[in-house]
Amino acid sequence: MNILKKNLFTLLLLSLWVSSSQAAMRELPAPNTVSPEMQKLTEAAPLPFWNLHPKDHAEWKSFVQSVAEATATELPGLREQMEVTVTPGSIAGVPVFTVTPRKIRPENSERILLHLHGGGYVLNPGETGTYEAILMAGMGGFKVLSVDYRMAPDFPYPAAMDDAVAVYRELLKTVPAEKIGVFGTSTGGGMTLALGLRAKAEGLPLPAALAPGTPWTDLTQTGDSYFVNEGVDNILVSYDGWLGEAAKVYANGHDMKDPMLSPIYGDVSGFPPTLLTTGTRDLFLSNTIRMHLKLRQAGIDADLIVFEGMSHAHYLMDPNAPETRFHFTELKKFFNQHLQ
Template sequence: MDLTRRTALFSAAFTLPLALPARAQPAAAPGNAGGTPLTPDFAALEAQQARLNAQPGPRVVPGRSIPVPETTSPAMRAAIAAPYRAPAWNANPANAEAWRALVARLAAPGAAAQPALRARLGVSMENAVLGGVKAFILTPREVPAANRDRLLVHVHGGGYVYNPGEAGTQEATLMAAFSGFKVVSFDYRMPPDHPYPAAMDDAMAVWKAALQMQRPRNMAIFGTSTGGGMTLAMILRARAEGLPLPAAIAPGTPWSDLTETGDTYRTNEWLDNILVSYKGYLSHAAALYAGGTDLKDPQLSPIYGDFTGFPPAILTSGTRDLFLSNTVRTHRKLRQAGVEAVLQVFEGQSHAQYMFDPDAPETKEAFTEIAAFLDRHLGK
């Protein structure tokens, strides 16, 4: 299977099922392969930019064509070069029925890809119900002795609307395969039928059930995008409810702020080929999930909460990720609260591309790093 087709297959199984040709992409001028300005007259451009940026204020930059970095693997370059795909990134269904139809249509190929992925990676899956919530238990073919009394709880991504059911298990499968941990992934309720706090209620029900399965010092919570944001919110809520906390967390490129706040919402807009722009589906999904709750409520946007006493954390993002600032701000806030926190940022990657292609070396590297961090902090 060629790289482009394989990348499309696995990206369809993740947080934002994707699919439409590129739009609003400037055509490169001759000789622009290296990312040079779209005008061939650099002297004129230099004078123009100096004039436009002569005073303090917003930075004005020229239109540019950004090349696919040669510093990434061939598999990752295929993902980075892929066009925008809709209706995932810019969806705005007119009503609840249209949302349900879109979510179901986008989830179908992702769910269909999972059995083959598990077979390739030697991971088995068992259906379960934890705390009244539908869940999946993913177990690697070989569980090292050190991991036999350890358990990871996975929170899937998808902007609070995408990836119901088995479509949301790809990250859990990758973690089980590359880490040797048993993983529980759960199918939390989502809008349009179930806005906040349904997803968080389900998450806490699963966490309480997990506490009956394993000691908290032997467990971690992880997830990407929405899953990363919910991981942080789960710690805030568990602490508020007096529940034991996990030994570590791994919030990948967390949607830690549902408002359009942070530098890379601007600098990476139209560069990130997954999320593309906050003004696409993200803004609509945030409003749909919140259901009238203030978007700055720490249970929706945990960056506004108190991170004191959080477990050690490892965060992951990419240089083109629209949520890079969300990730960086979360990392800095954890450090300011005295929490051990590690930040890994991958070259050239848009949102969550470290988990699209299981054959990309960057995928194995990302999950191996996370697994090593968790291994250092979980009890045995």
């Protein structure tokens, strides 16, 4: 009888967990105001690992490896389609990848874009972090330097930012700040903004322009869209999945409202022109619009692109989607306007 009760209790808990996981996704009609390519992304099932809660170092490493293996299979075809080459190297002791388009526009010959990849400070190690850099180099015609920064759980805060700043500091020795732009998506967007804060704090010249895409500007669960878009965004889905776990494992006990972790709480006065991107279904919609307003209130030349119907970072997920082409064309125009 005790065994029966135990089994029934286990089944009840399992059913509640399944029900809560399913309930997290809210069924909405696919918007007919987006391209067919984007509509397919909007209609897709949520990422299967969104509600993962790694319990130890081994589970984190297994999670990271499985995502990396899936991404790695897409890179050869993407490099060929974008007509770029990717060369590994090292700057200031930090691994980097130089992404070079087959054709560099004459005005970009002395310019360079510094790329900080996304992945919650845990995902996309090594060359798997170059996906966005390949798109930018191919569609924008810029040479892109992608930083393979250290990540949690092996290297928690401030390792990622230390690596990004070390590469930027070294880059300044050969390239004037006026010819450097910085960009990245999600975590990479948050790091792009934090790099501006670190540069100010350390007396370094700021880059000529910043382009944070759907940036993780607040590692705490603060902001309307963390709740309004919960179960609507089919990429991140909810802060209460792996995302919140990643915030904790990277912060490693530090105050998550430290501006170097959550740049929304930093002093952005004196920042360079900034272009931010998000979508109406993005869990990080509030992260992005709060940052945009903060920059505008500080008198910074800041623009905002909000894509219809788009979940978190959908503009990276189909290189053939018109929205993807539009995003990187806008970034190209933005950097062409502000880099000398």
